[in-house]
Amino acid sequence: MNELRPVGAATRFAPVARNAGTPLTLDWFEDVQVNLSAAERRAASIPTRRSVKKNYQAAWLVKALQCIDLTTLAGDDTPGRVHRLCAKAKRPLRQDIVKGLGLAEMPTVGAVCVYPAMVAPAVKALEGSGIPVASVATGFPAGLTPLPQRLAEIRYAVDQGAQEIDIVIHRAQVLLQDWTALYDEVAAMREACGDAHMKAILATGDLKTLRNVYKASMVAMQAGADFIKTSTGKEDVNATLPVSLTMVRALRDYGELTGFQIGFKPAGGLKTAKDAMNWLILMKEELGRRWLEPDLFRIGASSMLGDIERQLEHHVTGRYAAASHQPLA
Numbered sequence: 001m002n003e004l005r006p007v008g009a010a011t012r013f014a015p016v017a018r019n020a021g022t023p024l025t026l027d028w029f030e031d032v033q034v035n036l037s038a039a040e041r042r043a044a045s046i047p048t049r050r051s052v053k054k055n056y057q058a059a060w061l062v063k064a065l066q067c068i069d070l071t072t073l074a075g076d077d078t079p080g081r082v083h084r085l086c087a088k089a090k091r092p093l094r095q096d097i098v099k100g101l102g103l104a105e106m107p108t109v110g111a112v113c114v115y116p117a118m119v120a121p122a123v124k125a126l127e128g129s130g131i132p133v134a135s136v137a138t139g140f141p142a143g144l145t146p147l148p149q150r151l152a153e154i155r156y157a158v159d160q161g162a163q164e165i166d167i168v169i170h171r172a173q174v175l176l177q178d179w180t181a182l183y184d185e186v187a188a189m190r191e192a193c194g195d196a197h198m199k200a201i202l203a204t205g206d207l208k209t210l211r212n213v214y215k216a217s218m219v220a221m222q223a224g225a226d227f228i229k230t231s232t233g234k235e236d237v238n239a240t241l242p243v244s245l246t247m248v249r250a251l252r253d254y255g256e257l258t259g260f261q262i263g264f265k266p267a268g269g270l271k272t273a274k275d276a277m278n279w280l281i282l283m284k285e286e287l288g289r290r291w292l293e294p295d296l297f298r299i300g301a302s303s304m305l306g307d308i309e310r311q312l313e314h315h316v317t318g319r320y321a322a323a324s325h326q327p328l329a
């Protein structure tokens with residue numbers, strides 16, 4: 001039985017080098033085969049690994065919290081809602097829970113993720129906190145506006161203060177296997193991002209096959225994506241474990257070929273502490289401890305934080321109280 005051990009307080013790693021990308025190299029992915037049932041079997045084995053010592057779970061849940069891109073992407077978003085979200089991003093746990101867990105300080109989330117028009121209020125609300133603002137862009141969620149407008153949207157969000165840009169790819173380019181067109185667009189988006197980190201949303205629920213998911217991952221990384229992200233949260237099927245497994249294996253292959261460490265962001269429909277644990281285990285088993293830090297792993301979620309807070313509260317006050325005294329460092 002795989003045993004989760006404490007993952008510790010945020011380890012201070014050297015920041016990862018920005019992905020410089022490569023020329024489009026079809027040889028790296030064109031003939032790839034992805035066995036759906038093997039991916040499903042492997043993914044199905046992940047939740048069994050959650051039967052872990054209770055005394056380590058609090059440390060893992062705090063780690064998950066630190067990797068959340070706390071998100072609001074609704075048509076009725078207002079500056080007021082964004083301010084409230086940012087207040088939660090800065091103080092995601094009640095003080096008594098923080099104290100009960102023995103944490104030296106209040107942990108914070110990985111980033112706050114909003115629409116471009118909400119970047120300025122988010123930047124203002126997060127001033128001095130060190131929490132970056134991520135903005136979706138490029139005609140999120142469908143990505144079907146003309147390219148000049150999509151690039152202008154990236155520049156607008158960066159100009160407003162976004163440090164991370166979550167772009168969406170043009171799914172038809174994957175479905176038509178037009179890798180050159182996909183590469184050129186994503187490379188142009190990367191250039192428009194300037195110094196902002198770029199996460200490429202593949203919208204895997206629209207891509208039909210895991211083979212397409214692998215290939216699109218590879219092209220996005222070759223075009224310079226710093227992160228690959230599963231979904232917008234608006235597709236019929238969003239983050240799943242088989243899709244995530246396929247993406248992290250592409251990410252590992254790209255890393256072996258180029259030396260660049262690329263981040264991974266599952267997003268869409270992830271709501272529970274159990275979801276968080278499943279994805280943390282996937283990252284640790286497939287890529288190693290290094291991919292449990294917010295510079296290489298994020299969970300995009302609008303409604304997961306509440307469940308993590310509830311579970312941590314149980315550790316402090318409820319049936320897991322004894323476990324909470326385990327050191328987190």
Ligand SMILES: O=C[C@H](O)COP(=O)(O)O
Nearest residue numbers: 232233268269300301302
């Ligand atoms: O990027 C983040 C997703 O849009 C969040 O999706 P969700 O609302 O299902 O958590």
